[in-house]
Amino acid sequence: MQKHVVVIGAVALGPKAAARFKRLEPDSRVTMVDRGKLISYGGCGIPYFISGDVSEAAQLRNTAFHMLRDEEFFRKTKGVDVRTETEALAIDRAAKTVRVRHLPTGAEELLAYDKLVLGTGSTPSPLPVPGAQLGGVHAITSLEAAQSIRALVSGGGVARAVVVGAGFIGLEMAEALADMWGVETTVVEFRDQILPGVLGANLARMAQRHMEEKGVTFRLGEQVRAIESDGGGDGEGRVARVVTSNATLQADLVVVAIGVRPSSGLARAAGLDVSERGGIRVDAHMRTSDPDIFAGGDCVELTQRITGQPVYLPLGSLANRQGRIIGTNLAGGQARFEGAVGSWCVKLFERCAAGTGLTLPAALAAGFDAHSVHVSQLDRAHFYPGKGLMSLELVAERGTGRVLGMQGLAVGGDALVGRVNVVAALLPSAPTVEDLGGLEMAYSPPFAAALDILNVTANVAENVLAGRNRGIQADEFAALWAERARGERFFLDCRERANAEDLLARHPEHWHNIPQGDLAGRLAELPRDKGIVLACNTGARSYEAFVTLAHAGFTDVVSVEGGMTAVLAAGVDL
Incomplete structure (x- = not known):
């Protein structure tokens, strides 16, 4: 009818x-x-x-x-x-x-x-501060609003911009302004990390550091208090300043991106x-x-x-x-939409961030007894030109091993989004880390490693959940390193001497080196009255070292997940 x-x-x-x-x-x-x-x-x-x-x-x-x-x-x-x-x-x-x-x-x-x-x-969430209605303050409400911003920037009228909000739109706008137009861009976010709620803290630090290298400034943990015009108040005129809880920022353009x-x-x-x-x-x-x-x-x-x-x-x-x-x-059909796991991706200059399902904080808030692991590895065969680093954080439930979510950061955006989409497709059927570890993945050196990073990450999670490995992430390593003067931890670099040389020279009293292949024959050099922190490039050799030490009776041992690659990418000061 x-x-x-x-x-x-x-x-x-x-x-x-x-x-x-x-x-x-x-x-x-x-x-x-x-x-x-x-x-x-x-x-x-x-x-x-x-x-x-x-x-x-x-x-x-x-x-x-x-x-x-x-x-x-x-x-x-x-x-x-x-x-x-x-x-x-x-x-x-x-x-x-x-x-x-x-x-x-x-x-x-x-x-x-x-x-x-x-x-x-x-509807964009309004910024409830004086001056939010001044000329030059924009929210991304429509294509017409975008045309206004583009005209202003391309006309040379913007030297300094403030972006309020470090979510998807805020970061994309920061890149747009800083990269193409050379605008001095500052992002203000009242929470303590970028991409809050969708990306783990360590991956967020890695993404933030990359954007900082590209010229974007971040002011995290700050709130905007007012937007002022040339007259110094919030009346008529165009924006001139953004007043935050900690600073006053000069601005010709303000982009409000605090959600919808x-x-x-x-x-x-x-x-x-x-x-x-x-x-x-x-x-x-x-x-x-x-x-x-x-x-x-x-x-x-x-x-x-x-x-x-x-x-x-x-x-x-x-x-x-x-x-x-x-x-x-x-038309009389009975099609169904069962809901969503929540999958996303965003381009950040020369990196891509992506994720699906729950972050660790979200999983814990939802009542899951959850844990996460971090793996940094090349996205294709190590011998193939054009390889790039990919970092994945997998969230899983203790006991059951159920996969609850995954987030990542990579040089190769298509490669990362492909892995995230695989996990997104599986999440509604409640896969386990064992399922993911044995998942069949297409392989050819230009596109993947023989043991795909997705399989490796799941295998790491399986080992951790089973107690065969105890990992710490970059922020936990940073906390232990900050307390190194107390002498309670023995930091052991499992890489070859050439890789460890720089840190050995800078911190001879705290940084130690025994290559993983030599460790079994040099156990007598290790203290049994201190906790041992193992590190290598990506976490693979430090896991092997962990197994060696556990077999030898060492009980207070942890391995840095993602290795020094993750630590340095997160900007940990060594």
Whole structure:
């Protein structure tokens, strides 16, 4: 039976749902409304438009075959009527109508619907400080906002910028400003690490150090108190300074990237079920509490598939998948979206960070008796040109060995994302470290090592959980090294003499060297009344040394996971 579907929101989820439904029911009618003038654009590409990597804003709106996704495109190629600059004001569920207003003219009308789709997206969290409304203070709210920033920067009007927030958008914007335009860029984050909540502390330090080497300054553990204009206050004019809890920073541009909130006011006003955090509640078919209204994308709350708890994950990849499911179900299908494990990746200059599932702090907060291990290894055969370092942190549950998540940092972004995607696909089926250790991986020297880093990381986790190895990560090593003067620890470098020479020269009283291959014959040189800290390049030889010492009766021994590679990458001062 023919029906009229009204879709509110035309950026990611809305167009996907509308086009899918029309393919399944060509005789039905779809009306899509959006308060913006520009629709159906790749919002995640905005930082790359600002950086200049994407030269024209239209490229974010084009299809792969270079057609502009505007109103005419949807009308002619998709059979969807699109009304831009049209705001949805209210939903009358009893009458099954939506009251809308055409913003340029103020004209209002009622749109009757048989089924309604809410793809209202999210709203940037405001910065609640004086001066947040000054000229030159921007949030990444839309493609139009991005065009304003690009025009300002490309016109030479920005020498110094402050980015508030060290999440995905904040770091991408910092790279865009510092790399392409040479803007002196400072990132202010009130938490004590970058990418908080999604990346482990040691990997975060490694990523931060790389960005610092590229010219970005970080001020962590600081809060923005005010934004001031040239007049010194928060009144009229353009931004001149950002006042934090510890400093005053000069700025010609401020980018606020402190997260987003679901845009669910329309749903709440209509009496739909909305969570305390503001996400619209939907079932596995993406239906709201009203069976004739569907919702998806950044405005909804989802189920975290590992914990089973509600979670808010505003990701474009999820919105597109949910849009297809909604389109199918509008046509009478029973497609399901079971939730998400939470997978992500971000480019940071010449590094890529990526992850899936739970971090160690998140796993502990969710009630798991969890532990994590760190491995740093080459991403392909050690003898193949073009190899790069990859660092992985695997989170697993003690006792069961269940894998709960993995995060990583690498030179080769595609290689890292490939490993993360493998784990993401497995997580809903509750794999163990043993499963991951025995996982079949495609191998050829240009692409991987014969024993893939994913297998190696799982094997390390299995050894640690079974008590066959005791590892410490870079931050734990740093704490022990800072107390070296107390003489309670014996730091043993298991590498060959040439690798250890520099540290031996700098710290002859604290740094010691016995190559792993010689250790069994030189046990008498080791103290039995001190804890022994083993280190090598990546942690492989120090594990072998650990086994040797454990067999010889040494009990207070730890091995540095990721080795000196991880320690130095994290910026530990030696």
